[in-house]
Amino acid sequence: MSGSPVRVLRRLRPGGAKGAAGGFDRRLLAPMMLGAVLNPVNSSIISVSLVPIGAAFGAPPSETAWLISSLYLATSIGQPVVGRLIDLFGPRRLFLAGTALTGIAGVVGMLAPNLGVLVAARVLLGFGTCSGYPAAMYLIRSESKRTGEKSPAGVLTALAVTTQTIAVIGPGLGGLLIGAGGWRATLAVNIPLALAGLYLGARRIPATPATRRDDGHHPVSDLDLPGMGLFASALVCLLLFLMNPGGGDWYLLVLTAAAGAGFTWRELRARQPFIDVRVLGGNLPLLATYTRTLLCYVVTYAFLYGYTQWTEEGRGLSPSQAGLVQLPLFATAIVVSTLTGRRQAVRGKLLVGATGQIIACALLFLLNDHSPLWMLLMVVIVLGVPQGLNNLALQNSVFHQADGERMGSSAGLLRTFGYLGAIIASAASGSFFGERADTGGLHHLAAFMIAVSVLFLVVTLADRSLRRIGDAAPDEAPAATRTDPPSATKDER
Secondary structure, eight states: OOSOHHHHHHHSBOSOTTTOTTSOBGGGHHHHHHHHHHHHHHHHHGGGTHHHHHHHHTOOHHHHHHHHHHHHHHHHHHHHHHHHHHHHHOHHHHHHHHHHHHHHHHHHHHTOOSHHHHHHHHHHHHHHTTSHHHHHHHHHHHHHHHHOOSOOHHHHHHHHHHHHHHHHHHHHHHHHHHHHHOTTHHHHTHHHHHHHHHHHHHHHSOOOOOOOOTTSOOGGGGOOHHHHHHHHHHHHHHHHHHHSTTSOOTHHHHHHHHHHHHHHHHHHHOSSOSSOHHHHHHOHHHHHHHHHHHHHHHHHHIIIIIIHHHHHHTSOOOHHHHHHHHHHHHHHHHHHHHHHTTOOOOHHHHHHHHHHHHHHHHHGGGOOTTOOHHHHHHHHHHHHHHHHHHHHHHHHHHHHHSOGGGHHHHHHHHHHHHHHHHHHHHHHHHHHHTTSOOHHHHHHHHHHHHHHHHHHHHHHHHOGGGGGBTTBOGGGOOGGGOOOOSOTTGGGO
16 A cells, blocks of 8 residues: 555545455544544643743743653553553443543643642543554554455554644644643643544444453453553552652662562463563564664654753743744654655664664754754754654554554553653653753753664664564564464454
């Protein structure tokens, strides 16, 4: 299929699982895309809201950084958990529940009387937006299996381009909303988005039959609640430490190690583990993809948050102007993803993407408080190239490397590692900027980003398995990435 999302949409055929045997079900696209963008829109729109929110509540960047970290803390835990629930019960119930919670979070955030309540609203947003992306990846895999389309590169490209498109709209939309109704409008926007998602999800995502497995067990018996709890505990302790690594809370690392050891012990003995550590441990290519995702997102979100804060406080732009400066970054990423989407091979994309990140970070050293606007735009345009290449390549890597019967949880883990990178980026921005996002702090942040980008390049060069992606269809993946389906109901979903 062509990499152009417009051509993809034209080739998809209407109808459901019974009536669209020749192509992907076009009716699924709208809820898939809307669900997948709920988290990116809240990630990008907050970038231009941090300064006015800080001014409203008298909070410095080190405190408003919790608005970023809280969302990713909740989502990092929720994505693989909800993804696993989607694997077991299908996407419809989880999609509707998550979308409803997103709307509730929008109301709470819009009415927040202080920074603490606003942080709580962002936590609700994190959990509410958990279901969209795993549900979309699950539906793509299900449609691929149903239609016999072994390489739905165009659909994957359309998903990647959609999330990047909303990232384009996010900062600019945030600036416009702040200008029209203040920063509270950037939370209220979730209310109409949630209503649209509930309507589309209820109308177009098929219900999952309530059937039992061949051994007579209901899928609910496959829920590994202890494993989920230990996973959440380990991740909370780790992320709390990363949010303030200089705070002296080293006991959190001890708790992380203890919960992680307990989680591994549990998963090795569980009848239906939440995360099959044996299979995951034997799937080194997938683990390498998760590592690259973490490193990529550290650089991406350090730009999104750190660079945007600097353009407002260091360079003196308004929130609306700072949002507009970000537009070329994501616009370039969309063009790059669309042009390269028809090629499934990922190694070349990742190598060029890693090199592009290094160049973009180096350009930050040329900026100062009086840099002309064209220099600000040049930096984000250069970064747009690796942004488009890396996001698409990482998503395609997981689709080809993961066990098809655990696509929801595997896609959730991809986002978990991405959000872990976002939290590291947020902590780094708060650490380097301190009380004010000045040019000196930006240059220190740039040095940190270059080091991460170099590590991203090294991990990519060392991964020989990347050469195979694009040569084999998903269903022809190496045996290490596949397991027998645990449930007889999967085909019916």
